[in-house]
Amino acid sequence: MKNDVNRQFRLKSRPVGRIKTSDFDLVKAPIPEPGAGEALVRVLYLSLDPTNRIWMSDMDQYMPPVEIGAVMRGGGIGVVVKSNTPAYQVGDHVSGLTGWQDYTIAGEKPELRMGVIPKGLPVPLPAMLGACGMTGLTAYFGLLELGQPKAGETVVVSAAAGAVGSVVGQIAKIKGCRVVGIAGGPEKCRHIVEDLGFDAAVDYKSADWKKKLAEATPNGIDVNFENVGGEIMEAVMARMNLFGRMPLCGMISGYNTGEPMRADFSPILMRRINIRGFIVTDFFPKFAEGARQLAEWVAQGKIKHEETIVDGLEEAPTAVNRLFDGQNVGKLIVKVADPESQ
Known part of the structure; x- marks a missing residue:
């Protein structure tokens, strides 16, 4: 073992506002011993996602909140270092x-089940948390x-x-659509147009962003993939x-506000907009189909992926705030251990 202890972040209190260390x-807990039908997994990469903030709260949500004193929930990629099951x-x-x-422990029981990543994929491991993983499937x-x-x-x-939005735009381009991205700052706007192929970008940090949104959507908006809510969502719905x-x-x-999201919903009625909230696990039976298509598009260069990787498990509580500050490009990941040192 590279470490003789298992460092764990356990939730101490429910965050108010920004997440704090x-x-x-x-x-420092003992390294767990896998039982019958189980395997020991060393975590290599940790996925940081907006849903982490939801899991820390006691709001109504699609999974039970993380209990106070429990290990913080998070998705990731690891390598099997000891196994008592042919499944791993x-x-x-x-x-x-x-x-x-x-x-962590992987096992044959449903609550311990983890997916085995096929060997020889033409993409780096971090991409399996981003464009070819749950993030890409969410977009797809x-x-x-x-x-x-x-x-x-x-x-x-x-x-x-961001991780989901950047893939959404590229899939929409593959499907022959005009794609307009809303992002914060001139560099991000340059990136999605020049590097990812979006047709236009709107910088929501600029004073005239609503005017720019109107100019970028002269024929109105047919599909709004909504990640943000609030004033941005209202402005887009008004042009649908x-x-x-x-x-x-x-x-x-x-x-991070603790306030319920409010918006002018009159366009939903007047323009007969079909709105559907979703969680990626709603489509679990089709995951294999989606993952195959995403991997094919990535291999063909039709989907470009980028990761912002922060080094060190100890950085997770502060790094997750980058999602809300707009400080990441593409998928935000924490590298917990070096994949080459196993």
């Missing part, structure tokens, strides 16, 4: 809910199943330089066409 206890071989890379810790199913974009339509995506579609993936602008 003091909201957690960093404890030593050296296998696996993905699933690893938690914010150095080691949210846009294609719920947004149902058609060639020639206008698709708008908020948080467009009759019978537009709005996959509601997230409302990140309100996660």
